[in-house]
Amino acid sequence: MKSYLAAAVQMTSLPNLEKNLIQAEELIDLAVRRGAELVALPENFSFLGDEHEKLAQAETIAAASEKFLKTMAQRFQVTLLGGGFPVPVGNGKVYNTALLIDPSGAELARYEKVHLFDVNVPDGNTYQESGTVLAGIQLPPMHPSKELGNLGLSVCYDVRFPELYRHLAQMGAEVLFVPAAFTAFTGKDHWQVLLQARAIENTCYVLAPAQTGRHYAMRQTHGHAMVIDPWGMVLADAGNEPGVAIAAIEPSRLEQVRRQMPSLQHRVFL
Numbered sequence: 047m048k049s050y051l052a053a054a055v056q057m058t059s060l061p062n063l064e065k066n067l068i069q070a071e072e073l074i075d076l077a078v079r080r081g082a083e084l085v086a087l088p089e090n091f092s093f094l095g096d097e098h099e100k101l102a103q104a105e106t107i108a109a110a111s112e113k114f115l116k117t118m119a120q121r122f123q124v125t126l127l128g129g130g131f132p133v134p135v136g137n138g139k140v141y142n143t144a145l146l147i148d149p150s151g152a153e154l155a156r157y158e159k160v161h162l163f164d165v166n167v168p169d170g171n172t173y174q175e176s177g178t179v180l181a182g183i184q185l186p187p188m189h190p191s192k193e194l195g196n197l198g199l200s201v202c203y204d205v206r207f208p209e210l211y212r213h214l215a216q217m218g219a220e221v222l223f224v225p226a227a228f229t230a231f232t233g234k235d236h237w238q239v240l241l242q243a244r245a246i247e248n249t250c251y252v253l254a255p256a257q258t259g260r261h262y263a264m265r266q267t268h269g270h271a272m273v274i275d276p277w278g279m280v281l282a283d284a285g286n287e288p289g290v291a292i293a294a295i296e297p298s299r300l301e302q303v304r305r306q307m308p309s310l311q312h313r314v315f316l
């Protein structure tokens with residue numbers, strides 16, 4: 047693993063595929079101009095809108111999202127994560143899918159979100175992700191990279207389930223992706239705490255791209271895309287506006303933290 051810059055992109059995606067892909071391209075371009083070699087896009091980067099509208103357009107969104115990720119990775123010569131987009135399953139539902147692409151445009155890893163957000167948020171919004179999404183049944187993949195470190199995938203609500211990240215750490219993960227569209231209501235109290243906890247307890251970098259602002263109807267997200275180091279320090283925070291959080295991933299820092307705090311080696315209940 048080398049030292050390099052990683053970017054967590056922050057967007058305000060809308061119920062408009064074309065507009066979202068234009069915004070995503072501008073932000074990837076920004077990240078690359080700042081030197082990022084690993085770029086991660088948030089959950090729903092290509093479409094954030096009414097669940098049934100999303101379902102109706104799922105074929106188009108899936109094809110366009112996959113093509114976009116491959117084209118951008120090649121054009122900008124970066125490793126690129128698409129943090130979550132609908133891929134039709136065939137029974138009228140979709141998988142909420144995260145896809146990792148290398149600079150040649152090849153698929154490195156794919157993950158279908160396991161934990162679905164079926165929650166009555168006390169701000170008046172009811173989320174019933176399982177109404178349109180089929181839950182993945184496989185543990186998330188860890189993609190081993192000699193250059194970028196071992197990369198572990200997850201999506202959004204997964205961050206509340208530490209056993210998933212423990213699995214990734216056990217597989218050897220060094221950088222954990224948590225692409226999200228966290229609600230403004232839960233995000234203000236839980237987002238950063240949960241991300242720091244996952245970083246600290248697994249002594250891993252956390253790369254957390256995010257949605258921010260108003261998307262449609264009453265849907266508002268928290269923002270604060272961030273990069274966190276294995277000690278739990280927030281290295282970069284994108285605030286509330288679309289943009290990028292960029293920070294250095296340093297193998298020497300990872301090694302130092304794992305030496306200072308060898309908790310991964312002290313696990314009793316595997």
Ligand SMILES: O=C(O)CNC(=O)[C@H](CS)NC(=O)CCC(=O)C(=O)O
Pocket residue numbers: 089090094095163173174175202203206227228229232233236265
């Ligand atoms: O808001 C939208 O329409 C888009 N959001 C999403 O697609 C997903 C599934 S509904 N959001 C989350 O998982 C939020 C988790 C979360 O916020 C928490 O765990 O507190």
